[in-house]
Amino acid sequence: MIDICPTTDCTGCSACFSICPRHAVTLIPDQEGFLHPQIDQDLCIDRDLCRKACPARQTPSRKDRLPEELFFAAYHRDEDIRMASSSGGAFSALASWMLKQGGYVCAASYDDDFKGVHHVIIRSEEELPRLRTSKYTQSRTGTCFRDILRLLKQGEKVLFAGTPCQTAGLHLFLRKEYDKLLTVDIVCHGVPSPVIFADYISYLERKYKSPVKNYNFRDKKWSWYHFNTKAEFKNRKAVYRGTWEEDTFMRGFLRDYFLRESCYTCKYSKHERYADITLSDFWGYDASDGGFPNDDKGISMCMCNTVSGRDAFESAKSSLIWCTRPRKMSLTNGGFFPRLATLKERQAFLEEYRRIGFDRAVPKYMYPEPVPDDLKVLYFWGRGSRALKRSRKLLRLVRKIQRFFRGSKKQA
Ligand SMILES: Cc1cc2nc3c(=O)[nH]c(=O)nc-3n(C[C@H](O)[C@H](O)[C@H](O)COP(=O)(O)OP(=O)(O)OC[C@H]3O[C@@H](n4cnc5c(N)ncnc54)[C@H](O)[C@@H]3O)c2cc1C
Helix, strand or coil, rough: CCCCHHHHHHCCCCCCCCCCCCCCCEECCCCCCHHHHHHCCCCCHHHHHHCCCCCCCCCCCCCCCCEEEEEEEECCCCCCHHHCCCCCCCCHHHHHHHHCCEEEEEEEEEEEECEEEEEEEECCHHHHCCCCCCCCCCCCCCCCHHHHHHHHHHCCCCCEECCCCHHHHHHHHCCCCCCCCEEEEECCCEEEEEHHHHHHHHHHHHCCCEEEEEEEEEECCCCCCCEEEEEEECCCEEEEEEEEECCCHHHHHHCCCCCHHHHHHHHCCCCCCCEEEEEEEEECCCCCCCCCCCCCCCCEEEEEEHHHHHHHHHHHHHHHEEEECCCCHHCCHHHCCCCCCCHHHHHHHHHHHHHHHHHHHHHHHHCCCCCCCHHHHHHCCCCCHHHHHHHHHHHHHHHHHHHHHHHHHHHH
8 A cells, every 4th residue: 555645644635646647546535525646556657746746745836936925904995805715815806906907817616505615717707716714624625736737838917815735735736837837825724524515505505495505604783703604595595504603613713623634733723824815814913003993804814925926916906995904913823733632532422423423522622702782892893801700600500590490300
């Protein structure tokens, strides 16, 4: 058996699958739906090719790296685009700029049934909305790397956007720098299991007795900070909304319980980046010293890592409201740091999930706790404030008493 990299390190980026000229590599889903390469040894002629393209084995080298990254806070001038994006919509500004030049954009889109995510290549503004917003499950890149290489060889411009490991995989697969390629990676604290995501959508469909026709992890109806998930259904007017404290999938995701195994030891969730531009939510944003006010509709943190990245941002920034921000403020994001749960906790969760199902397993591991509507008001007065903590304690006590009385009623 030939190993490209240890199974636990494999990011599922598809660089090995894409680079093999004999199509000897097939990507097979594991129990949680994460893709892993399987090699047909009869077809394999050069195992070094896939090993050299593997971002788990090495990191790409970037030539035009800036001596020091540049940091911007930004949001899209178009309010609708901003509201439809997870943070400030900086991705849309960069993508539109690329499309206006006749280039192509490759980024993540939901599958038609909203039970999975895959990368697609588009070349028109009309197709851009499907690439917007964060989809919190691993995206399948399929044949995109090969398609990007073909486009670059034809002299076309391409923007690729994805997780840092996917971006590293693409650079290693390409084996050389292309002037016409712009890579954008997101600050990523890990990709959740595709099987669990599909299970969760199926659960919503059973509950609402209708197929999902639209899903958004980052609806900003209430707030950007206090975002909620939103599902719309084909046969129902009813809309499902869950705040990040309440929604089962979001709770498990934010607690890092069902990420890809390699995410727990990710070598790409660090400040040094291999993409031209890095985007994230600007959670640590502070408007002091020349910043714009934070109206809680979403702000992107844009980090330009290379000369190409800086030039692209310069060209696209006319559709953004932006300001520069200090390095110290920009790099506080949790996505740059290690995961909250350990691999052992992940294992325990998954065993429980397989035994009792997702919806019963998540509350056992829940974090943070659900906040009822009346307490949401308090939330806005100060996250993590003493008042909120006291209220949560009180709520736990009330629930304990309710459970006690329910129990004694049953006995009676
Ligand atoms: C799995 C995941 C984890 C993340 N973790 C963090 C974090 O810890 N901290 C933080 O600040 N930001 C995180 N982000 C990034 C953040 O949510 C926004 O995507 C980012 O700020 C860009 O926002 P935007 O408003 O500019 O564009 P948006 O329109 O919101 O984002 C669209 C971009 O996200 C990419 N994308 C969406 N889903 C996926 C996916 N499944 N796989 C690969 N690429 C995808 C698209 O390709 C596109 O480039 C994460 C995103 C994902 C997908």
